[in-house]
Amino acid sequence: MPGCRHPPRERDVSVADVAESEGAESEGAAGADVVIVGASVGGLTVAQALRRRGFRGSLALIGDERELPYDRPPLSKEVLSGQWPPARTRLRERPELDGLDLDLRLGQPAVALDAARRRITLRDGEALRYGRLVVATGAHARRLPGQAELAGVHTLRTLDDSARLRDDLRTARRTVVVGAGVLGCEIAATVRGLGRPVTLLEPAPHPMERLLGPTIGAELARLHTEHGVRMLTSTPVAGLVGADGRVTGVRTASGEVVPGDVVVVAVGARPATDWLAGSGLTVDDGLVCDDRCRAADGVYGVGDVARFGASGAAERGVRLENRTNATEQAMFVAADILGAVARYRPVPYFWSDQYRVRIQVYGTVPARSSIRIVEGTLDSRRFVAHAETAGRLVGVIGWNSPGRLRTARGLLHEAVGPEPAAPLSGQA
Amino acid sequence: MNSPNEPGTLRISTEEDRCVAAGHCVVAAPEVFDQREDDGVVVLLDPRPPAGVRAAVEEAALLCPAAAIRLVSGT
Numbered sequence: 001m002p003g004c005r006h007p008p009r010e011r012d013v014s015v016a017d018v019a020e021s022e023g024a025e026s027e028g029a030a031g032a033d034v035v036i037v038g039a040s041v042g043g044l045t046v047a048q049a050l051r052r053r054g055f056r057g058s059l060a061l062i063g064d065e066r067e068l069p070y071d072r073p074p075l076s077k078e079v080l081s082g083q084w085p086p087a088r089t090r091l092r093e094r095p096e097l098d099g100l101d102l103d104l105r106l107g108q109p110a111v112a113l114d115a116a117r118r119r120i121t122l123r124d125g126e127a128l129r130y131g132r133l134v135v136a137t138g139a140h141a142r143r144l145p146g147q148a149e150l151a152g153v154h155t156l157r158t159l160d161d162s163a164r165l166r167d168d169l170r171t172a173r174r175t176v177v178v179g180a181g182v183l184g185c186e187i188a189a190t191v192r193g194l195g196r197p198v199t200l201l202e203p204a205p206h207p208m209e210r211l212l213g214p215t216i217g218a219e220l221a222r223l224h225t226e227h228g229v230r231m232l233t234s235t236p237v238a239g240l241v242g243a244d245g246r247v248t249g250v251r252t253a254s255g256e257v258v259p260g261d262v263v264v265v266a267v268g269a270r271p272a273t274d275w276l277a278g279s280g281l282t283v284d285d286g287l288v289c290d291d292r293c294r295a296a297d298g299v300y301g302v303g304d305v306a307r308f309g310a311s312g313a314a315e316r317g318v319r320l321e322n323r324t325n326a327t328e329q330a331m332f333v334a335a336d337i338l339g340a341v342a343r344y345r346p347v348p349y350f351w352s353d354q355y356r357v358r359i360q361v362y363g364t365v366p367a368r369s370s371i372r373i374v375e376g377t378l379d380s381r382r383f384v385a386h387a388e389t390a391g392r393l394v395g396v397i398g399w400n401s402p403g404r405l406r407t408a409r410g411l412l413h414e415a416v417g418p419e420p421a422a423p424l425s426g427q428a
Numbered sequence: 429m430n431s432p433n434e435p436g437t438l439r440i441s442t443e444e445d446r447c448v449a450a451g452h453c454v455v456a457a458p459e460v461f462d463q464r465e466d467d468g469v470v471v472l473l474d475p476r477p478p479a480g481v482r483a484a485v486e487e488a489a490l491l492c493p494a495a496a497i498r499l500v501s502g503t
Binding site: 045048049052071073091092323327328331349351353358360402403405406409 | 451455464465466467486490491
């Protein structure tokens with residue numbers, strides 16, 4: 001970010017130092033100066049940012065999936081449509097990963113953490129000691145009751161999920177997507193792109209309403225309807241309906257059954273904190289972290305799993321489930337590990353591609369904010385809108401207007417105060 | 429910028445069909461990246477920029493939400 005290029009002060013971080021200060025034994029136990037749990041974009045970016053800043057200590061990156069670290073946004077679009085082979089989602093190829101000098105453990109989830117003794121346990125029973133721990137375990141897709149017992153019901157979070165759904169879509173007669181958030185809307189658009197009928201169910205009056213507000217949410221509903229989606233908003237779901245072990249439809253709260261032989265459940269995610277039970281860390285819909293993303297001395301949270309900016313009972317903090325936050329928070333944490341001191345205050349950003357429309361949002365669009373179109377018009381299908389609360393700019397929404405949105409982040413910084421001293425840029 | 433100006437070991441490549449037009453690279457390293465006006469897709473202004481912009485380019489590559497920027501060489 002501009003105006004915040006403070007070279008970080010380097011500081012040695014080593015297991016040995018920590019062992020001395022903690023009085024723990026260092027002999028015989030494997031470990032690393034920095035152990036990162038979670039090998040998706042957040043965890044990998046911490047490792048990359050540490051190395052780019054010249055960190056020469058030992059690094060371990062632990063991931064529960066077997067694939068090399070990959071990117072998730074294409075899973076509901078390019079991968080699901082078949083436009084990209086799965087390998088194209090890789091964030092870095094093997095030689096680039098090797099260049100980071102990592103102890104890379106894939107297919108090997110961490111199952112326990114003892115924060116007092118600074119060690120984690122992997123599924124195979126091995127214990128790893130750490131000087132600093134980064135928790136970047138992401139989130140799991142939420143499911144509906146009975147989902148596991150019915151064939152044809154999907155969630156979409158991993159490459160495997162995407163491949164399984166794609167297989168089922170080949171023969172799907174009627175697909176039902178439950179939940180019209182970013183993921184549900186993108187999946188519905190992809191299913192239409194494959195020429196298959198799809199029904200989209202959403203409890204709120206408009207798709208993506210929590211993210212876009214009602215005015216632009218209504219525009220999005222229109223877009224989907226024009227592309228042949230049967231859009232049922234204000235329609236809460238009561239449960240799944242099946243026969244002979246296979247899903248046959250979705251029952252709505254009013255008792256209607258929407259028939260479907262493939263059902264995609266896109267009703268949000270829950271942070272992957274199960275493995276932190278008994279760790280001594282505070283979990284409250286995410287790993288609770290302070291405004292430096294620290295959950296405890298020497299423990300950081302990054303990405304979907306982290307609830308940051310918490311401070312006592314008064315401030316619960318926020319958890320951001322988006323691709324850009326994972327990256328920015330990872331870079332912030334790498335800098336903090338190396339001795340920079342700042343507060344993490346990101347301007348939230350997400351984008352979504354549906355049909356040939358690119359929606360981009362900086363900041364937030366609170367429920368009662370007023371929406372003002374500042375460039376273009378809704379009808380022209382190319383516009384920029386401002387969301388304002390009490391006359392203050394809180395969000396900028398772009399609809400097929402990426403070039404014009406570049407200044408949005410700066411505008412929001414002006415509106416919410418000075419640029420935080422996030423030391424995102426440093427000399428390698 | 430009072431940075432070293434010789435074209436260095438830094439080589440950059442971008443993948444336009446990965447780009448999602450977030451524009452984070454332009455904010456991080458305006459000397460090296462721009463966006464097309466119509467669709468916001470990245471325009472690489474300088475595939476071999478001077479060494480002085482290395483930190484900014486590395487930041488851009490890490491920030492890119494589509495992993496569309498690669499530093500080909502120059503370690």
